[in-house]
Amino acid sequence: MSDGMKSVLVTGGASGIGLEIARLLNDRGWRVYLVDRNADALADACRAIPIDPAQAIACSVTDEKEVASAIETAARAPLRAVINSAGIAIDRPAVETSVDDFRRILDVNLTGTFIVCREAARHWLATATPGAIVNISSVSGLVGNKGRAAYGASKGAVNLLTYILATELGQDGIRVNAIAPGAIDTPLSRAVHTDDVRAQWHERIPQRRYGSSGEIAASAAFLISEEASYINGQVLAVDGGFVNAGLALKGR
Template identity: 45%
Template sequence: MNDTVALITGAARGIGLATATLLHGEGRRVVLLDRDRDALQTAAATLPGALAITCDVSVPQQVSQAVAEVEQTFGRLDILVNNAGVADFGPLEETDFTRWRRVMETNLDGVFLMSQACLSLLSQRGGAIVNIGSISGLRASTLRIAYGTSKAAVIHLTKQQAAELGELGIRANCVCPGPVDTKLALAVHSPEIRAAYHDAMPLNRYGTEREIAEAICFLASERASFITSQVLAADGGFDATGVGLPALRV
């Protein structure tokens, strides 16, 4: 293992775990954060030497405690991957304020809180922040009032971070996944929706968690040392062809 330390939020499953696995495979020390304690422990057991911290990224006190544990354990942090997020799909008229805030507090507030808390550690040697947006933050679609807006805000927050933190040697970039074969997608995407996505995407398929993780790890790595403020759509070409699919309006 080398000395670099990577912290991944929402790391108990899906894209977060795939990213942690790749970073661990590169020889980095990894810290897995998630609010699902049981799933987090199961995930950490697959990565020898990984530090698992149960944390809700929307709660400032928990974030501060988690970052303090990272500092106490490793004394440094080189990579922060803000992956934790919640999905919510529904029309404006059915999205009450409680539902709106549930999405914003994790998808947007969590990115802000984690980045701010990790700033001191990241600035010690110059580090990398990779925020996870969404194709829904790049292009408007139906049923994504809260989710799409939260991800659009994450994209702009990434640019603000890049503009402000570059002089500290910190790079900030954003990966925007398109449709990915996660457990969530498999649960909520009907056959009609999947077929519509396939028809609208140049690559004619969903992505894999590993493919998104590869994009994240590249932007986090030294190979991307002169890249900051960029938004990378890992989406099979979906951004080029639009997202206003009839099947997504039902």
């Protein structure tokens, strides 16, 4: 039953960028449904936001049946948006990356995003209602960052998937965009980025700092809003200028 409030499904919503997006959207009046594999983390997230625990869905984005059920649950209120934030990463040279790790990264980051997008699109097409999707990609899907053979390949594919879905679904009132975060201070980046890696990011980002999850959340909130109604098929780099940087001034 609809309670008159538009809903949004956020995958990877129990931590990091996904949790911050969920918190902001809840503050802005959305009915937020969280998807994550970790049931305990979901319970903590519901208390932190705070939202009703019934809005938490323990689900693997790589499982088609579980995703279809999650979409059905979120559609109890009019489902108007989906944020794909679920993802995993490794920082490892290509020659040291196992095929198992490569496949695991692609399965979660790419296949999982595809499944969620497809199920959301099927719901909107079947109900003849509009919707908006934001895929959380990465600047590692736009440039050749070292150590990102698996992760960068998965995110580059997410970017192209975003373009294709926007092209196919735009005529039905379904917009699909992506955000490509740069270096963002999250639990995932803190686990993956060594001190040396963090120093290199600081040196190469024109703003000379990591971004915050809140800055990504604000961008996602804009892209699913009516203010972004004519934005479709775009990959927005939220990265402090990293992907566009050239030679930098020394000592600044």
